[in-house]
Amino acid sequence: MDKKRIWEGIRPYVLIAPAMAGIMLFVMYPVGYLIYLSLFKYNLMNKDKSKFVGLDNFTQILGRGDFYKALWNTSIYTVGVVILTMLLSLLIAVWLNKKGRFNSVVQAGIFTPHVVSIVSISLVWLWLMEPNQGLLNYLFKLVGLPPSAWLQSSKTALISVIIVSVWQAIGYYTLIIVAALQSISPSIYEAAALDNASRFKVFYKITLPMISPQLFFILIIMTIGSFKVFDTVQVMTGGGPNNATTTLVYYIYGFRTTNIGYSAATGVVLMAIIGLLTFIYFRLLSKKVHYQ
Amino acid sequence: MKTFDLKIVWTALGYLLKAAVLMIFIFPFLWMISTSLQTFRETMTFPPTWFPASPKWGNFAEAMNAGPFLTYFRNSVVVTGSIIVLQFLIMIPAAYAFAKYKFPGKTLLFGMILLAFMIPGQVTFIPVYLMMADWGLVKTLLPQIIPFISNAFGIFLLRQYFMQIPEEIIEAARLDNASEFKIIRKIMVPMSKPALATIALFSFVSHWNDYFWPLVMTDSAAVRPLTLGIAMLRETEGISNWHIIMAGNVILVVPILLVYVFCSKHIVKAFVYSGIK
Numbered sequence: 001m002d003k004k005r006i007w008e009g010i011r012p013y014v015l016i017a018p019a020m021a022g023i024m025l026f027v028m029y030p031v032g033y034l035i036y037l038s039l040f041k042y043n044l045m046n047k048d049k050s051k052f053v054g055l056d057n058f059t060q061i062l063g064r065g066d067f068y069k070a071l072w073n074t075s076i077y078t079v080g081v082v083i084l085t086m087l088l089s090l091l092i093a094v095w096l097n098k099k100g101r102f103n104s105v106v107q108a109g110i111f112t113p114h115v116v117s118i119v120s121i122s123l124v125w126l127w128l129m130e131p132n133q134g135l136l137n138y139l140f141k142l143v144g145l146p147p148s149a150w151l152q153s154s155k156t157a158l159i160s161v162i163i164v165s166v167w168q169a170i171g172y173y174t175l176i177i178v179a180a181l182q183s184i185s186p187s188i189y190e191a192a193a194l195d196n197a198s199r200f201k202v203f204y205k206i207t208l209p210m211i212s213p214q215l216f217f218i219l220i221i222m223t224i225g226s227f228k229v230f231d232t233v234q235v236m237t238g239g240g241p242n243n244a245t246t247t248l249v250y251y252i253y254g255f256r257t258t259n260i261g262y263s264a265a266t267g268v269v270l271m272a273i274i275g276l277l278t279f280i281y282f283r284l285l286s287k288k289v290h291y292q
Numbered sequence: 293m294k295t296f297d298l299k300i301v302w303t304a305l306g307y308l309l310k311a312a313v314l315m316i317f318i319f320p321f322l323w324m325i326s327t328s329l330q331t332f333r334e335t336m337t338f339p340p341t342w343f344p345a346s347p348k349w350g351n352f353a354e355a356m357n358a359g360p361f362l363t364y365f366r367n368s369v370v371v372t373g374s375i376i377v378l379q380f381l382i383m384i385p386a387a388y389a390f391a392k393y394k395f396p397g398k399t400l401l402f403g404m405i406l407l408a409f410m411i412p413g414q415v416t417f418i419p420v421y422l423m424m425a426d427w428g429l430v431k432t433l434l435p436q437i438i439p440f441i442s443n444a445f446g447i448f449l450l451r452q453y454f455m456q457i458p459e460e461i462i463e464a465a466r467l468d469n470a471s472e473f474k475i476i477r478k479i480m481v482p483m484s485k486p487a488l489a490t491i492a493l494f495s496f497v498s499h500w501n502d503y504f505w506p507l508v509m510t511d512s513a514a515v516r517p518l519t520l521g522i523a524m525l526r527e528t529e530g531i532s533n534w535h536i537i538m539a540g541n542v543i544l545v546v547p548i549l550l551v552y553v554f555c556s557k558h559i560v561k562a563f564v565y566s567g568i569k
Contacts, residue, residue, distance in 0.1 A: 016390065022441050103310070119523045
Protein backbone atom coordinates (compact mmCIF):
# COMPACT_ATOMS: atom_id res chain seq x y z
CA MET A 1 0.00 0.00 0.00
CA ASP A 2 2.76 2.43 0.96
CA LYS A 3 4.67 1.59 -2.14
CA LYS A 4 1.65 2.43 -4.20
CA ARG A 5 1.30 5.83 -2.55
CA ILE A 6 4.92 6.66 -3.12
CA TRP A 7 4.54 5.72 -6.75
CA GLU A 8 1.47 7.91 -7.09
CA GLY A 9 3.43 10.78 -5.60
CA ILE A 10 6.30 10.56 -8.03
CA ARG A 11 4.28 9.43 -11.05
CA PRO A 12 3.58 12.91 -12.44
CA TYR A 13 7.27 13.74 -12.26
CA VAL A 14 8.19 10.55 -14.09
CA LEU A 15 5.71 11.35 -16.86
CA ILE A 16 6.98 14.88 -17.39
CA ALA A 17 10.66 14.05 -16.83
CA PRO A 18 11.67 13.42 -20.47
CA ALA A 19 9.92 16.59 -21.62
CA MET A 20 11.44 18.69 -18.84
CA ALA A 21 14.86 17.17 -19.48
CA GLY A 22 14.65 18.20 -23.14
CA ILE A 23 13.58 21.73 -22.27
CA MET A 24 16.22 22.12 -19.58
CA LEU A 25 18.98 20.76 -21.79
CA PHE A 26 18.14 22.51 -25.06
CA VAL A 27 16.44 25.73 -24.03
CA MET A 28 17.11 26.74 -20.42
CA TYR A 29 20.71 25.59 -20.12
CA PRO A 30 21.71 27.11 -23.50
CA VAL A 31 20.24 30.45 -22.41
CA GLY A 32 22.48 30.38 -19.32
CA TYR A 33 25.41 29.19 -21.41
CA LEU A 34 24.77 32.01 -23.90
CA ILE A 35 24.94 34.61 -21.15
CA TYR A 36 28.10 32.97 -19.82
CA LEU A 37 29.70 32.98 -23.29
CA SER A 38 28.81 36.63 -23.75
CA LEU A 39 31.22 37.49 -20.91
CA PHE A 40 34.21 35.87 -22.61
CA LYS A 41 36.60 36.39 -25.41
CA TYR A 42 36.06 32.83 -26.48
CA ASN A 43 38.74 30.76 -28.18
CA LEU A 44 37.13 28.10 -30.31
CA MET A 45 40.36 26.20 -30.99
CA ASN A 46 41.54 26.11 -27.40
CA LYS A 47 38.89 26.63 -24.76
CA ASP A 48 41.45 27.12 -22.01
CA LYS A 49 42.72 30.23 -23.75
CA SER A 50 39.29 31.85 -23.51
CA LYS A 51 39.46 35.03 -21.51
CA PHE A 52 36.89 36.48 -19.15
CA VAL A 53 36.19 40.02 -20.31
CA GLY A 54 33.13 40.94 -18.25
CA LEU A 55 30.81 43.28 -20.09
CA ASP A 56 33.38 44.22 -22.75
CA ASN A 57 31.43 42.53 -25.51
CA PHE A 58 28.37 44.56 -24.61
CA THR A 59 30.20 47.88 -24.55
CA GLN A 60 31.70 46.90 -27.89
CA ILE A 61 28.21 46.29 -29.31
CA LEU A 62 27.05 49.72 -28.24
CA GLY A 63 29.98 51.40 -29.97
CA ARG A 64 29.75 49.61 -33.29
CA GLY A 65 28.08 51.12 -36.34
CA ASP A 66 27.44 47.75 -37.96
CA PHE A 67 25.37 46.65 -34.96
CA TYR A 68 23.19 49.75 -35.19
CA LYS A 69 22.87 49.14 -38.93
CA ALA A 70 21.63 45.59 -38.25
CA LEU A 71 19.27 46.83 -35.53
CA TRP A 72 17.97 49.55 -37.84
CA ASN A 73 17.46 47.13 -40.73
CA THR A 74 15.65 44.69 -38.47
CA SER A 75 13.41 47.45 -37.13
CA ILE A 76 12.54 48.75 -40.60
CA TYR A 77 11.91 45.21 -41.75
CA THR A 78 9.68 44.51 -38.74
CA VAL A 79 7.66 47.71 -39.02
CA GLY A 80 7.24 47.22 -42.77
CA VAL A 81 6.25 43.57 -42.60
CA VAL A 82 3.92 43.94 -39.61
CA ILE A 83 2.03 46.96 -40.95
CA LEU A 84 1.72 45.71 -44.53
CA THR A 85 0.79 42.17 -43.56
CA MET A 86 -1.80 43.25 -41.00
CA LEU A 87 -3.46 45.75 -43.31
CA LEU A 88 -3.51 43.47 -46.32
CA SER A 89 -4.65 40.37 -44.43
CA LEU A 90 -7.40 42.32 -42.69
CA LEU A 91 -8.53 43.68 -46.05
CA ILE A 92 -8.46 40.30 -47.77
CA ALA A 93 -10.07 38.54 -44.79
CA VAL A 94 -13.01 40.95 -44.67
CA TRP A 95 -13.33 40.58 -48.43
CA LEU A 96 -13.19 36.75 -48.46
CA ASN A 97 -15.11 36.27 -45.24
CA LYS A 98 -18.36 35.01 -46.80
CA LYS A 99 -18.51 31.23 -46.95
CA GLY A 100 -18.36 29.97 -50.51
CA ARG A 101 -16.48 27.55 -52.70
CA PHE A 102 -14.47 30.10 -54.60
CA ASN A 103 -13.61 32.02 -51.45
CA SER A 104 -12.19 28.93 -49.81
CA VAL A 105 -10.22 28.11 -52.95
CA VAL A 106 -8.69 31.59 -52.87
CA GLN A 107 -7.99 31.24 -49.14
CA ALA A 108 -6.25 27.89 -49.67
CA GLY A 109 -4.33 29.40 -52.60
CA ILE A 110 -2.96 32.39 -50.74
CA PHE A 111 -1.99 30.06 -47.89
CA THR A 112 0.18 27.91 -50.21
CA PRO A 113 3.43 29.84 -49.63
CA HIS A 114 3.10 28.89 -45.98
CA VAL A 115 3.66 25.18 -46.45
CA VAL A 116 6.63 25.72 -48.76
CA SER A 117 10.17 26.09 -47.48
CA ILE A 118 11.56 29.61 -47.25
CA VAL A 119 14.46 28.33 -49.34
CA SER A 120 12.16 27.59 -52.27
CA ILE A 121 10.30 30.84 -51.89
CA SER A 122 13.51 32.82 -51.73
CA LEU A 123 14.91 31.07 -54.81
CA VAL A 124 11.75 31.64 -56.85
CA TRP A 125 11.65 35.33 -55.93
CA LEU A 126 15.34 35.66 -56.58
CA TRP A 127 14.59 34.51 -60.09
CA LEU A 128 11.51 36.73 -60.46
CA MET A 129 13.53 39.71 -59.23
CA GLU A 130 16.53 39.02 -61.46
CA PRO A 131 17.29 42.49 -62.90
CA ASN A 132 17.96 41.56 -66.54
CA GLN A 133 15.94 38.44 -67.36
CA GLY A 134 13.55 38.46 -64.42
CA LEU A 135 9.83 38.46 -64.90
CA LEU A 136 9.09 41.39 -62.60
CA ASN A 137 11.15 43.84 -64.61
CA TYR A 138 9.49 42.54 -67.76
CA LEU A 139 6.07 43.27 -66.23
CA PHE A 140 7.32 46.70 -65.14
CA LYS A 141 8.36 47.37 -68.72
CA LEU A 142 4.96 46.26 -70.02
CA VAL A 143 3.16 48.83 -67.89
CA GLY A 144 5.75 51.53 -68.62
CA LEU A 145 7.60 51.54 -65.28
CA PRO A 146 11.40 51.82 -65.13
CA PRO A 147 13.14 48.53 -64.25
CA SER A 148 14.21 48.05 -60.63
CA ALA A 149 17.48 46.61 -59.38
CA TRP A 150 15.47 44.79 -56.68
CA LEU A 151 17.93 42.86 -54.52
CA GLN A 152 21.02 44.19 -56.28
CA SER A 153 20.83 47.76 -55.02
CA SER A 154 21.20 48.81 -51.40
CA LYS A 155 18.31 51.23 -51.93
CA THR A 156 15.75 48.58 -52.84
CA ALA A 157 17.09 45.34 -51.35
CA LEU A 158 15.40 45.62 -47.95
CA ILE A 159 12.08 46.59 -49.52
CA SER A 160 12.36 43.60 -51.86
CA VAL A 161 12.91 41.25 -48.92
CA ILE A 162 9.94 42.84 -47.14
CA ILE A 163 7.73 42.24 -50.21
CA VAL A 164 8.62 38.55 -50.24
CA SER A 165 7.99 38.17 -46.50
CA VAL A 166 4.63 39.91 -46.71
CA TRP A 167 3.66 37.79 -49.70
CA GLN A 168 4.51 34.68 -47.72
CA ALA A 169 2.77 35.74 -44.50
CA ILE A 170 -0.54 37.10 -45.77
CA GLY A 171 -2.25 33.72 -46.25
CA TYR A 172 -1.78 32.57 -42.67
CA TYR A 173 -2.94 35.78 -41.03
CA THR A 174 -5.86 36.10 -43.43
CA LEU A 175 -7.08 32.69 -42.29
CA ILE A 176 -6.73 33.56 -38.62
CA ILE A 177 -8.73 36.75 -39.16
CA VAL A 178 -11.35 34.93 -41.24
CA ALA A 179 -11.77 32.40 -38.41
CA ALA A 180 -12.18 35.29 -35.96
CA LEU A 181 -14.69 37.06 -38.19
CA GLN A 182 -16.76 33.92 -38.55
CA SER A 183 -16.95 33.45 -34.81
CA ILE A 184 -18.74 36.80 -34.35
CA SER A 185 -22.39 36.15 -33.65
CA PRO A 186 -24.63 37.31 -36.54
CA SER A 187 -27.17 38.70 -34.08
CA ILE A 188 -24.82 41.59 -33.33
CA TYR A 189 -24.81 42.55 -37.00
CA GLU A 190 -28.57 42.17 -37.19
CA ALA A 191 -28.97 44.59 -34.32
CA ALA A 192 -26.68 47.05 -36.08
CA ALA A 193 -28.70 46.68 -39.28
CA LEU A 194 -31.86 47.57 -37.35
CA ASP A 195 -30.13 50.74 -36.21
CA ASN A 196 -29.26 51.56 -39.81
CA ALA A 197 -25.57 51.78 -39.00
CA SER A 198 -23.31 52.49 -41.97
CA ARG A 199 -20.96 49.78 -43.20
CA PHE A 200 -17.93 51.70 -42.10
CA LYS A 201 -19.39 52.26 -38.66
CA VAL A 202 -20.27 48.57 -38.31
CA PHE A 203 -16.72 47.65 -39.21
CA TYR A 204 -15.17 50.22 -36.91
CA LYS A 205 -17.52 49.83 -33.96
CA ILE A 206 -18.30 46.10 -34.06
CA THR A 207 -16.02 44.04 -36.27
CA LEU A 208 -12.73 45.59 -35.27
CA PRO A 209 -13.29 45.46 -31.48
CA MET A 210 -14.62 41.90 -31.72
CA ILE A 211 -11.53 40.61 -33.48
CA SER A 212 -9.08 42.74 -31.49
CA PRO A 213 -7.78 39.79 -29.41
CA GLN A 214 -6.73 38.02 -32.61
CA LEU A 215 -5.25 41.19 -34.08
CA PHE A 216 -3.32 41.65 -30.86
CA PHE A 217 -2.09 38.08 -31.06
CA ILE A 218 -0.99 38.62 -34.67
CA LEU A 219 0.80 41.82 -33.74
CA ILE A 220 2.88 40.08 -31.07
CA ILE A 221 3.59 36.94 -33.06
CA MET A 222 4.56 38.92 -36.16
CA THR A 223 6.79 41.39 -34.36
CA ILE A 224 8.70 38.66 -32.55
CA GLY A 225 8.84 36.56 -35.73
CA SER A 226 10.11 39.49 -37.79
CA PHE A 227 12.83 40.26 -35.29
CA LYS A 228 14.16 36.75 -35.87
CA VAL A 229 14.26 37.04 -39.67
CA PHE A 230 17.16 35.16 -41.20
CA ASP A 231 16.34 32.59 -43.90
CA THR A 232 15.10 35.01 -46.56
CA VAL A 233 18.08 37.26 -46.01
CA GLN A 234 20.57 34.41 -46.09
CA VAL A 235 19.26 32.92 -49.35
CA MET A 236 18.28 36.11 -51.19
CA THR A 237 20.92 38.69 -50.36
CA GLY A 238 23.50 37.25 -47.96
CA GLY A 239 23.04 40.45 -45.94
CA GLY A 240 24.10 42.66 -48.82
CA PRO A 241 24.49 44.67 -50.85
CA ASN A 242 26.68 46.78 -48.60
CA ASN A 243 24.98 45.46 -45.42
CA ALA A 244 21.65 46.87 -46.60
CA THR A 245 19.82 43.73 -45.50
CA THR A 246 21.96 42.56 -42.59
CA THR A 247 19.46 41.79 -39.85
CA LEU A 248 20.22 40.98 -36.21
CA VAL A 249 20.14 37.20 -36.57
CA TYR A 250 22.23 37.43 -39.73
CA TYR A 251 24.66 39.61 -37.80
CA ILE A 252 24.85 37.03 -34.98
CA TYR A 253 25.26 34.26 -37.56
CA GLY A 254 28.10 36.19 -39.19
CA PHE A 255 30.18 36.19 -36.00
CA ARG A 256 29.35 32.62 -34.95
CA THR A 257 32.80 31.26 -35.81
CA THR A 258 35.05 34.29 -35.74
CA ASN A 259 34.01 35.88 -32.45
CA ILE A 260 31.78 33.64 -30.36
CA GLY A 261 31.72 35.88 -27.29
CA TYR A 262 30.64 38.90 -29.30
CA SER A 263 28.11 36.83 -31.21
CA ALA A 264 26.69 35.48 -27.93
CA ALA A 265 26.46 39.00 -26.49
CA THR A 266 24.47 40.09 -29.54
CA GLY A 267 22.25 37.05 -28.97
CA VAL A 268 21.64 38.20 -25.40
CA VAL A 269 20.72 41.65 -26.70
CA LEU A 270 18.29 40.12 -29.21
CA MET A 271 16.71 38.03 -26.45
CA ALA A 272 16.33 41.14 -24.31
CA ILE A 273 14.73 43.05 -27.19
CA ILE A 274 12.24 40.25 -27.83
CA GLY A 275 11.40 40.05 -24.12
CA LEU A 276 10.99 43.80 -23.86
CA LEU A 277 8.73 43.97 -26.92
CA THR A 278 6.47 41.27 -25.54
CA PHE A 279 6.30 43.04 -22.18
CA ILE A 280 5.51 46.44 -23.71
CA TYR A 281 2.81 44.98 -25.90
CA PHE A 282 1.08 43.34 -23.00
CA ARG A 283 1.28 46.42 -20.83
CA LEU A 284 0.17 48.91 -23.48
CA LEU A 285 -2.31 46.98 -25.48
CA SER A 286 -3.93 44.35 -23.31
CA LYS A 287 -6.12 46.99 -21.66
CA LYS A 288 -7.38 48.28 -24.98
CA VAL A 289 -8.17 44.87 -26.40
CA HIS A 290 -11.74 43.75 -26.13
CA TYR A 291 -12.00 40.24 -24.78
CA GLN A 292 -15.26 38.38 -25.02
CA MET B 293 -33.57 46.29 -64.52
CA LYS B 294 -30.66 48.66 -64.32
CA THR B 295 -29.69 47.71 -60.75
CA PHE B 296 -29.89 44.05 -61.71
CA ASP B 297 -27.32 44.52 -64.50
CA LEU B 298 -25.04 46.40 -62.16
CA LYS B 299 -25.16 43.55 -59.67
CA ILE B 300 -23.99 41.07 -62.29
CA VAL B 301 -21.15 43.38 -63.30
CA TRP B 302 -20.11 43.75 -59.66
CA THR B 303 -20.19 40.00 -59.06
CA ALA B 304 -18.14 39.38 -62.18
CA LEU B 305 -15.63 42.03 -61.18
CA GLY B 306 -15.42 40.49 -57.72
CA TYR B 307 -14.62 37.08 -59.18
CA LEU B 308 -12.06 38.58 -61.52
CA LEU B 309 -10.35 40.42 -58.69
CA LYS B 310 -10.33 37.26 -56.54
CA ALA B 311 -8.82 35.28 -59.41
CA ALA B 312 -6.17 37.99 -59.79
CA VAL B 313 -5.29 37.83 -56.08
CA LEU B 314 -5.14 34.04 -56.26
CA MET B 315 -2.75 34.34 -59.22
CA ILE B 316 -0.39 36.59 -57.25
CA PHE B 317 0.11 33.76 -54.76
CA ILE B 318 0.09 30.80 -57.11
CA PHE B 319 1.91 32.23 -60.10
CA PRO B 320 5.48 32.16 -58.71
CA PHE B 321 5.15 28.39 -58.31
CA LEU B 322 3.85 27.97 -61.86
CA TRP B 323 6.72 30.13 -63.06
CA MET B 324 9.13 27.91 -61.15
CA ILE B 325 7.75 24.83 -62.93
CA SER B 326 7.86 26.52 -66.33
CA THR B 327 11.48 27.60 -65.80
CA SER B 328 12.46 24.14 -64.64
CA LEU B 329 11.50 22.80 -68.07
CA GLN B 330 13.23 25.46 -70.16
CA THR B 331 16.62 25.49 -71.83
CA PHE B 332 19.35 27.83 -70.64
CA ARG B 333 18.80 29.92 -73.77
CA GLU B 334 15.07 30.20 -73.07
CA THR B 335 15.68 31.47 -69.54
CA MET B 336 18.02 34.12 -70.90
CA THR B 337 15.66 35.68 -73.44
CA PHE B 338 13.88 38.90 -72.75
CA PRO B 339 10.84 39.09 -72.97
CA PRO B 340 10.68 35.85 -70.98
CA THR B 341 9.61 32.52 -72.42
CA TRP B 342 6.20 31.67 -70.96
CA PHE B 343 6.13 28.05 -72.11
CA PRO B 344 9.22 26.07 -73.08
CA ALA B 345 9.20 25.00 -76.75
CA SER B 346 9.68 21.41 -75.63
CA PRO B 347 9.91 20.49 -71.94
CA LYS B 348 13.45 19.60 -70.89
CA TRP B 349 12.95 16.78 -68.42
CA GLY B 350 16.69 16.31 -68.40
CA ASN B 351 17.00 19.39 -66.18
CA PHE B 352 15.81 17.31 -63.25
CA ALA B 353 18.46 14.68 -63.81
CA GLU B 354 21.04 17.43 -64.11
CA ALA B 355 19.90 19.01 -60.85
CA MET B 356 19.98 15.62 -59.12
CA ASN B 357 23.52 15.03 -60.34
CA ALA B 358 24.74 18.34 -58.99
CA GLY B 359 24.86 16.93 -55.46
CA PRO B 360 24.15 13.82 -53.39
CA PHE B 361 20.41 14.37 -53.51
CA LEU B 362 19.52 10.86 -52.45
CA THR B 363 21.49 11.46 -49.25
CA TYR B 364 19.84 14.84 -48.73
CA PHE B 365 16.44 13.30 -49.23
CA ARG B 366 17.15 10.43 -46.85
CA ASN B 367 18.43 12.89 -44.23
CA SER B 368 15.26 14.96 -44.51
CA VAL B 369 13.10 11.87 -44.09
CA VAL B 370 15.10 10.50 -41.12
CA VAL B 371 15.30 13.85 -39.32
CA THR B 372 11.65 14.81 -39.80
CA GLY B 373 10.40 11.30 -39.06
CA SER B 374 12.49 10.89 -35.88
CA ILE B 375 11.46 14.28 -34.56
CA ILE B 376 7.76 13.50 -34.98
CA VAL B 377 7.95 10.02 -33.43
CA LEU B 378 10.10 11.10 -30.47
CA GLN B 379 8.03 14.22 -29.88
CA PHE B 380 4.93 12.12 -29.52
CA LEU B 381 6.52 9.66 -27.12
CA ILE B 382 7.61 12.51 -24.87
CA MET B 383 4.73 14.92 -25.32
CA ILE B 384 1.77 12.61 -24.61
CA PRO B 385 2.74 11.54 -21.05
CA ALA B 386 3.83 15.07 -20.18
CA ALA B 387 0.61 16.61 -21.44
CA TYR B 388 -1.36 13.96 -19.54
CA ALA B 389 0.42 14.70 -16.26
CA PHE B 390 -0.04 18.46 -16.69
CA ALA B 391 -3.70 18.04 -17.57
CA LYS B 392 -4.86 15.44 -15.08
CA TYR B 393 -2.57 15.35 -12.03
CA LYS B 394 -2.10 17.77 -9.17
CA PHE B 395 1.44 17.90 -7.87
CA PRO B 396 3.73 20.35 -6.11
CA GLY B 397 5.64 22.58 -8.51
CA LYS B 398 3.21 22.01 -11.36
CA THR B 399 2.63 25.71 -12.08
CA LEU B 400 6.33 26.46 -12.03
CA LEU B 401 7.19 23.54 -14.32
CA PHE B 402 4.41 24.38 -16.73
CA GLY B 403 5.54 27.99 -16.70
CA MET B 404 8.95 26.79 -17.84
CA ILE B 405 7.33 25.00 -20.76
CA LEU B 406 5.62 28.23 -21.78
CA LEU B 407 8.84 30.18 -21.35
CA ALA B 408 10.71 27.64 -23.48
CA PHE B 409 8.22 28.21 -26.24
CA MET B 410 9.04 31.94 -26.22
CA ILE B 411 12.82 31.49 -26.56
CA PRO B 412 13.78 31.13 -30.22
CA GLY B 413 16.43 28.83 -31.64
CA GLN B 414 17.92 31.87 -33.38
CA VAL B 415 19.12 32.97 -29.96
CA THR B 416 20.37 29.67 -28.55
CA PHE B 417 21.99 28.10 -31.59
CA ILE B 418 25.57 28.96 -30.61
CA PRO B 419 25.55 27.27 -27.17
CA VAL B 420 23.61 24.29 -28.54
CA TYR B 421 26.17 23.89 -31.32
CA LEU B 422 29.04 24.05 -28.82
CA MET B 423 27.31 21.41 -26.67
CA MET B 424 26.85 19.14 -29.67
CA ALA B 425 30.50 19.63 -30.61
CA ASP B 426 31.56 18.77 -27.03
CA TRP B 427 29.55 15.58 -27.19
CA GLY B 428 31.09 14.73 -30.57
CA LEU B 429 27.75 14.70 -32.35
CA VAL B 430 28.24 17.30 -35.08
CA LYS B 431 29.01 14.73 -37.73
CA THR B 432 25.72 12.94 -37.11
CA LEU B 433 22.05 13.75 -37.68
CA LEU B 434 21.40 14.04 -33.94
CA PRO B 435 21.96 17.83 -33.63
CA GLN B 436 19.06 18.27 -36.03
CA ILE B 437 16.82 15.90 -34.06
CA ILE B 438 17.28 15.97 -30.30
CA PRO B 439 16.87 19.72 -29.69
CA PHE B 440 13.31 19.36 -30.98
CA ILE B 441 12.10 16.21 -29.26
CA SER B 442 10.67 18.22 -26.39
CA ASN B 443 8.04 20.23 -28.19
CA ALA B 444 6.89 22.91 -25.73
CA PHE B 445 4.18 24.22 -27.99
CA GLY B 446 2.87 20.71 -28.65
CA ILE B 447 2.72 19.94 -24.93
CA PHE B 448 0.78 23.15 -24.39
CA LEU B 449 -1.74 22.41 -27.16
CA LEU B 450 -2.21 18.80 -26.18
CA ARG B 451 -2.68 19.67 -22.51
CA GLN B 452 -5.48 22.05 -23.46
CA TYR B 453 -7.09 19.23 -25.39
CA PHE B 454 -6.63 16.62 -22.66
CA MET B 455 -8.24 18.95 -20.12
CA GLN B 456 -11.47 18.86 -22.11
CA ILE B 457 -11.71 15.08 -21.76
CA PRO B 458 -14.10 14.45 -18.84
CA GLU B 459 -12.65 13.24 -15.57
CA GLU B 460 -15.47 10.67 -15.23
CA ILE B 461 -14.19 8.59 -18.13
CA ILE B 462 -10.76 8.35 -16.53
CA GLU B 463 -12.24 7.57 -13.08
CA ALA B 464 -14.37 4.81 -14.58
CA ALA B 465 -11.32 3.27 -16.22
CA ARG B 466 -9.42 3.45 -12.91
CA LEU B 467 -12.26 1.63 -11.16
CA ASP B 468 -11.87 -1.09 -13.77
CA ASN B 469 -8.25 -1.33 -12.65
CA ALA B 470 -6.82 0.09 -15.83
CA SER B 471 -3.23 1.26 -15.43
CA GLU B 472 -2.41 4.91 -16.14
CA PHE B 473 -0.41 3.78 -19.15
CA LYS B 474 -3.47 1.97 -20.47
CA ILE B 475 -5.65 5.03 -19.85
CA ILE B 476 -3.28 7.15 -21.94
CA ARG B 477 -3.12 4.59 -24.71
CA LYS B 478 -6.77 3.56 -24.82
CA ILE B 479 -8.58 6.75 -23.84
CA MET B 480 -6.51 9.89 -24.11
CA VAL B 481 -4.80 9.18 -27.42
CA PRO B 482 -7.85 7.95 -29.36
CA MET B 483 -9.97 10.80 -28.03
CA SER B 484 -7.50 13.48 -29.02
CA LYS B 485 -6.73 12.38 -32.55
CA PRO B 486 -7.56 15.80 -34.07
CA ALA B 487 -5.09 17.55 -31.77
CA LEU B 488 -2.42 14.92 -32.41
CA ALA B 489 -2.92 15.19 -36.17
CA THR B 490 -2.64 18.97 -35.90
CA ILE B 491 0.64 18.77 -34.05
CA ALA B 492 2.01 16.11 -36.42
CA LEU B 493 1.19 18.12 -39.55
CA PHE B 494 2.57 21.27 -38.02
CA SER B 495 5.78 19.49 -37.03
CA PHE B 496 6.13 17.87 -40.41
CA VAL B 497 5.76 21.10 -42.36
CA SER B 498 8.07 23.12 -40.13
CA HIS B 499 10.87 20.55 -39.83
CA TRP B 500 10.77 19.39 -43.45
CA ASN B 501 11.10 23.02 -44.52
CA ASP B 502 13.59 24.10 -41.88
CA TYR B 503 16.66 25.88 -43.15
CA PHE B 504 18.24 27.81 -40.29
CA TRP B 505 18.85 24.97 -37.86
CA PRO B 506 20.43 22.50 -40.31
CA LEU B 507 22.50 25.36 -41.72
CA VAL B 508 24.12 26.10 -38.37
CA MET B 509 24.27 22.47 -37.17
CA THR B 510 25.79 20.72 -40.19
CA ASP B 511 29.12 21.06 -41.91
CA SER B 512 29.16 18.21 -44.39
CA ALA B 513 26.95 16.98 -47.23
CA ALA B 514 26.52 13.60 -45.52
CA VAL B 515 24.17 15.05 -42.88
CA ARG B 516 22.51 17.87 -44.82
CA PRO B 517 18.78 17.86 -45.57
CA LEU B 518 17.11 18.67 -48.87
CA THR B 519 16.53 22.36 -48.10
CA LEU B 520 20.26 22.97 -47.71
CA GLY B 521 21.07 20.85 -50.73
CA ILE B 522 18.75 22.92 -52.92
CA ALA B 523 20.02 26.22 -51.54
CA MET B 524 23.55 25.06 -52.35
CA LEU B 525 22.62 24.35 -55.95
CA ARG B 526 23.02 28.08 -56.46
CA GLU B 527 26.64 27.88 -55.47
CA THR B 528 27.47 24.78 -57.50
CA GLU B 529 25.46 25.83 -60.53
CA GLY B 530 26.54 29.45 -60.59
CA ILE B 531 24.05 32.27 -60.47
CA SER B 532 22.81 31.99 -64.03
CA ASN B 533 21.66 28.39 -64.41
CA TRP B 534 18.13 29.23 -63.34
CA HIS B 535 16.58 26.29 -65.17
CA ILE B 536 18.65 23.83 -63.12
CA ILE B 537 18.10 25.71 -59.84
CA MET B 538 14.36 25.76 -60.48
CA ALA B 539 14.40 22.04 -61.35
CA GLY B 540 15.98 21.36 -57.96
CA ASN B 541 13.42 23.65 -56.38
CA VAL B 542 10.59 21.70 -57.99
CA ILE B 543 12.01 18.52 -56.45
CA LEU B 544 11.89 20.19 -53.04
CA VAL B 545 8.48 21.80 -53.37
CA VAL B 546 6.36 19.26 -55.22
CA PRO B 547 6.18 16.62 -52.45
CA ILE B 548 4.98 19.14 -49.91
CA LEU B 549 2.59 20.74 -52.40
CA LEU B 550 1.07 17.32 -53.08
CA VAL B 551 0.63 16.74 -49.36
CA TYR B 552 -0.95 20.17 -49.15
CA VAL B 553 -3.34 19.59 -52.04
CA PHE B 554 -4.51 16.30 -50.52
CA CYS B 555 -4.91 17.47 -46.96
CA SER B 556 -5.18 21.23 -47.41
CA LYS B 557 -8.30 21.32 -45.25
CA HIS B 558 -6.50 19.64 -42.34
CA ILE B 559 -3.28 21.59 -42.77
CA VAL B 560 -5.07 24.92 -42.90
CA LYS B 561 -7.11 23.94 -39.85
CA ALA B 562 -3.97 22.79 -38.05
CA PHE B 563 -2.22 26.11 -38.64
CA VAL B 564 -5.20 28.25 -37.76
CA TYR B 565 -6.05 26.15 -34.72
CA SER B 566 -2.54 26.28 -33.34
CA GLY B 567 -2.45 29.98 -34.10
CA ILE B 568 -5.60 30.88 -32.22
CA LYS B 569 -5.34 28.70 -29.15
